[in-house]
Amino acid sequence: xxxxxxxxxxxxxxxxxxxxxxxxxxxxxxxxxxxxxxxxxxxxxxxxxxxxxxxxxxxxxxxxxxxxxxxxxxxxxxxxxxxxxxxxxxxxxxxxxxxxxxxxxxxxxxxxxxxxxxxxxxxxxxxxxxxxxxxxxxxxxxxxx
Amino acid sequence: xxxxxxxxxxxxxxxxxxxxxxxxxxxxxxxxxxxxxxxxxxxxxxxxxxxxxxxxxxxxxxxxxxxxxxxxxxxxxxxxxxxxxxxxxxxxxxxxxxxxxxxxxxxxxxxxxxxxxxxxxxxxxxxxxxxxxxxxxxxxxxxxxxxxxxxxxxxxxxxxxxxxxxxxxxxxxxxxxxxxxxxxxxxxxxxxxxxxxxxxxxxxxxxx
Numbered sequence: 332x333x334x335x336x337x338x339x340x341x342x343x344x345x346x347x348x349x350x351x352x353x354x355x356x357x358x359x360x361x362x363x364x365x366x367x368x369x370x371x372x373x374x375x376x377x378x379x380x381x382x383x384x385x386x387x388x389x390x391x392x393x394x395x396x397x398x399x400x401x402x403x404x405x406x407x408x409x410x411x412x413x414x415x416x417x418x419x420x421x422x423x424x425x426x427x428x429x430x431x432x433x434x435x436x437x438x439x440x441x442x443x444x445x446x447x448x449x450x451x452x453x454x455x456x457x458x459x460x461x462x463x464x465x466x467x468x469x470x471x472x473x474x475x476x
Numbered sequence: 477x478x479x480x481x482x483x484x485x486x487x488x489x490x491x492x493x494x495x496x497x498x499x500x501x502x503x504x505x506x507x508x509x510x511x512x513x514x515x516x517x518x519x520x521x522x523x524x525x526x527x528x529x530x531x532x533x534x535x536x537x538x539x540x541x542x543x544x545x546x547x548x549x550x551x552x553x554x555x556x557x558x559x560x561x562x563x564x565x566x567x568x569x570x571x572x573x574x575x576x577x578x579x580x581x582x583x584x585x586x587x588x589x590x591x592x593x594x595x596x597x598x599x600x601x602x603x604x605x606x607x608x609x610x611x612x613x614x615x616x617x618x619x620x621x622x623x624x625x626x627x628x629x630x631x632x633x634x635x636x637x638x639x640x641x642x643x644x645x646x647x648x649x650x651x652x653x654x655x656x657x658x659x660x661x662x663x664x665x666x667x668x669x670x671x672x673x674x675x676x677x678x679x680x681x682x683x684x
Contacts, residue, residue, distance in 0.1 A: 349663065350609055355554035357540050357585035358668040359608050359626060359675070373587070374553075375532050408529040423529035430611065433661045434681075437646040457536040460589045465604045466570045468665040468679060 343475035345414065346451035347439045349429060349468060350459035351379060366426030368405035372455070376420060378409060379428035379453040387427035396435035396449050403476070409452070413462030414471040415441035420461045422454060429453045439469045447471035537561060537588045537598050540670075544580050549603075551586060560597045561588050571605035572667040572676050573639055580605060583670045606667040608675055614660050614682070622656065622677070624664065632674040633664055640677045644684040655684040 352360035353371035365371050367383060381391035382400045393400050403409075407424045429450045440446040452474055456465060463470035527533060539553035551559040569575050571584075580586075580603075587607060590600035612631060616623035622633040641649035642656060656662075662682040666675040 351611075352609070356538070357554055358606065358670070359610055359629070359631060359673075362627065362629070370530075372532065372555075373538055374536050374555075376527055376529055406530070420527070421529040425530070430661070434646075437681075439646065456538065456587045457533040457589075460536065460587065460602070464568075464570075464602065465587060465607050465609070466665065466678065468609055468663065468681070 343410075343412075343473050344451070345445075345447040345471065345473050346449055347434075347437060347447050347469055348411070348452050348454050348459065348462070348472045349450060350456050350465060351426070351428060351453045352456060353377075353426060368425045370405075371425035374457045375425070375455060376422045376458050377425035377455045378411070378422040378458060379426035380407070380409075380424045381427070381429065381431045381451060383424055383427045391428065391430050392432035393449070393451060395432040398431065398449055398451060400451065401476075407476070409474050409476060411452070411454070411458070411462065412473040414445040414447060414473060415443065415463055418461045420458055422458050425455075426453070439471045441471055445471055534592045535590060535598070538586065541580060541582050541584045541586065543582060544577075547577065548597075549580060549586070549588075551588075559588075561586075561590070561603065562593075562597050562599045563603065564599070567600045568602040569605070570603070570607065572636065572678055575605070581670075585668060585670065606670065608664070608666055608668050610664045610666075610675070612662050612664055614656060614658050614662050617656055617658055622662075622680075624662065630673060631664075632672075633666065633680070634669075634674060634676045636676050636678075641679050643679060643681045646681075649679060653680075656680065656682055657684075 352373045353363045353366045354373055381393045382388045382402045405424055409422055412419050431450050434450045438448045537559040539551040541549055542552050543550040547563045549561040563577050571579050584605045586603055586605050588600045588603045590598045592598050610626050612624040612626045615625050624631040624633050642653050643649045660682050662680050665679045666677040668675050
C-alpha cells in the first residue's frame with residue numbers, strides 16, 4: 332500500500348480520483364446540495380477533500396489506509412494532474428470526501444503504465460472530465476497544494 | 477484496474493474538434509458549428525488554460541434535454557441556464573455504453589464537455605447521457621437487479637446482461653457478479669432511467 336505524503340508544492344502525491352455531483356442537479360444527484368462548504372457545483376472546478384475538517388476526517392478516515400493528509404478547509408486550492416492524459420487543472424475544496432477508508436489499497440492504472448493507490452480526492456464532473464472520461468469513474472492523478 | 481482506452485479516444489476527439497473549429501480545410505464542420513475563426517478557437521483554448529479554481533467551466537454543461545434538432549441538443553441546465561450543444565461525427569457519446577445520437581431522448585440528463593463558441597453554442601467533444609456515479613450500500617442482491625441505498629434513498633440497480641461489469645477490490649472488471657455481497661459499500665457507474673429511482677449498471681466497484 333502506498334503511503335502518500337501530505338500534498339504540498341515540495342511533495343506532490345499520487346492517488347486515485349473519482350467524481351461526484353453537487354449543487355442543483357438532475358436524477359439521483361438532485362438531493363446532493365451545495366456540499367460541506369455550501370457552494371459546490373458540478374459545473375465548477377472544485378473538489379472534495381477527506382480532511383476538510385475534523386468532522387469530515389472522522390467520516391473518511393484516510394489514516395486507516397496509512398495516509399497522513401494535511402487539513403485544508405473550504406476554498407483551498409489544489410493543482411491536479413491527470414496521470415493518464417497529462418492534463419493539468421486547479422480546483423478548490425467545496426466538499427468533504429471521498430470515503431477513503433472504504434477503499435484502502437485500491438489501485439488504478441492508466442494505459443501508459445502509470446498507477447495510483449487510494450482514493451484521496453474527488454472531483455466535480457467539470458473538473459474530472461479534464462483528466463478522464465466520466466464513464467471511467469476512477470482515474471489516477473497527482474495532487475499538490 | 478486499468479483505465480479503458482476511452483481517455484485516448486477522448487483526447488483524440490478533442491484534437492479533432494479543435495482541428496474542425498480552427499482548420500480552414502474542415503469547411504463542413506466549421507459551417508455546421510457557426511464558422512468559428514482560428515482566432516476564436518484560440519481564445520476558447522486560452523479561456524480553458526486560464527480557468528481558475530472554483531470557477532464555473534464555460535466549456536462544460538449539464539442539464540436535461542428539452543429538444544433534439546439534427547445535431548443540436550437544447551438543454552435546460554439545472555440552474556436554469558439554457559445550453560445549445562452541437563454534436564458532430566467526432567463527438568464521443570455515452571449512454572450506458574458508447575452510443576449514437578439517435579439514442580438521445582428528450583428528458584435525458586447529460587454532462588457535456590467541449591469548446592464554447594462565440595455564439596454560445598458548446599461544440600461537444602464528449603456527451604455523457606444520464607450518467608451517474610453513486611456511492612451506495614448494497615441492501616439486496618437479485619439476479620436481475622440490486623437494491624442499493626444512496627444517501628438514505630433506495631435505488632434499484634438493474635443488471636444489464638452483456639454490459640454490467642464488476643470490479644472487486646480494484647481488480648480488472650469481470651462479468652461475474654456472484655461475489656457481490658449484501659452490506660458492502662459499492663460505487664456504481666451507470667445510466668439513470670429518467671424520472672425513476674432506477675439506474676442501469678455499467679460498472680460496480682465493491683469489495684469481494
